[in-house]
Amino acid sequence: MNDPILQLDREQARKLSELGDHLRQLRQHNQLSLEQVAERTMIPVRILAAIEAGNVAQLPEPVYIQGFIRRFADAIGLNGAEFASAFPTETLQETPTTSWRGTVQAQLRPLHLYLLYMVLVIGAVSGLSYLLSRSTPQMVGLTDNAQTVQPSSHTLSPTVSRASNTSTNQAQLGPFLPAASPTIQPSTNPLVAQKPVRIGLTVTAQSWIRVEVDGKTEFEGVLPEGTQRTWMANKQLTLRAGNAGGVMISFNDGTARRLGEPGAVEEVTFDTRTQANWTLGTVDSANLTASNSNPDSDDL
Template identity: 35%
Template sequence: MTLLAPLKHITTLKLSKFSLTSIFTSVISSREPRPLPTPIVNEPAPQPPTPSEVLQEIGSQLRQLRQQRQLSIEDLSARTRIQPRLLQAIEEGHLEMLPEPVYVKGLVKRYSESLGLNGIAVSAQVPHWEPEAATFEPTTKLQMTGFNPTIRLNPWQIYLGYTLAIICLSALTSVLLDRAVKPRAIDPSNLTPAPQTGIAAIQPLNSQPSPKLADVKIGISIQSPTWAQIGIDGTTKFTGNLQPGMQLSWIATKQVTINTNNAGGLLVSRDGKPLAPLGKVGQKLSTTIKLIK
């Protein structure tokens, strides 16, 4: 007992340094699972901007520059001859309100040049899109079953429609002209026979056949500068200045009327035979030459 007393004292001393709570805590902590490593999550790659967003960015910059120049949409429309609704659609990036991309590039080019920018460089940034790429839905879109309000016609369809319309119109015009010009058929049963007098048709004693009008070639040679107005059978054929050496000719049947400020500058011939001089040089004259005697 004497030998074990010191050992018992040492054991009691060592156990006093460790409480039951600390021992229990160390045991529990040793049994707790270790935290798992945080998994690495791959972030999705950024999506490229849509054509509407690209055009909206270009239009926003153009709108800011326009406002800095203190220009309204109407002022810019007068400069570029582009409709205000198209200018506003470009600034807001509304693809469904714009024509094909190739035409939009031209509109953006004119818009930019009107503000002093390099139109070719700005229009080159306009993206290409298909009609289905439009993301803007107008509030006034028609909601009708079986009706598509966004109908686009290709240029060849428009050309074919115009061609068919012209052909139909030409055919209709031809039919109407044929009906108007074609003489009506005469029904012999509706004709009333002339009364039989037994005497051949007798012409009145005083009646004479009207003389047949013959064509006469009228020639006018210019001898000196003059102004003249020449009429053939009541119709004015020439009015203006004439120079020496000029030759004029017409076919007349009734009369020739000449008004001039230099009667001596004109030499008139009938069927190649010269007539008497009309007057002196520098003389104003108005005369009518009768061709029927």
């Protein structure tokens, strides 16, 4: 029994050879060189040559190959979208069974940690208040007349006698009188503020992704469909995608938007001044830079 994955690879190689040969013949008929086509499409010459030769080994993922074929065909006068649709991009991969610990939903995010810390602080304050209230001594069975006044040969006025009794009672019961309960001030929550630039990413179709946080490459690689990731930066965050149509991004927990067209390579930069433009939907302003250039040989 043949391996379906191997069959798909052979079908892609066969179809690429047919499409590449047709592109080569039409390019030569139009008297165009590979260098001229590369200037029009912004695709490296080595990629164009590999497409014409049907050399799958020198090309990236099938979804990128289809995008290159579309732009190649448009540059020499064909209907690129219709022509490129003949190249199969599907992949046959078994979905690995993962436990709940491996899912994105099970990953603790900073917000979860902050909420847990708040619950612990509130619980500690409540417990301390309860212990202090339980430790206050209770006065049971104490009366104002704790002593019997012995008769005296001197006659005291009622006012003087009452004051004397009050002073005596306070002096004797002083150590047992309840002390003033201390006032417990609610403690402030020392939560670390989130960084000012937060980008949420959802992959709806497999795409190559590179993320630079404050000038440093934080991630680079291919993310499969269904992946959800979040990155944060202090000043600036730049995201570059090889299949912009399969990438949804949200800025500072705002509305998620598609980065670009399927198969297109897009790059977008966010910083602390992007909030107003993102809210208004002007994502192509000076503070949010996008480019349609393709990845160079290192990116592919």
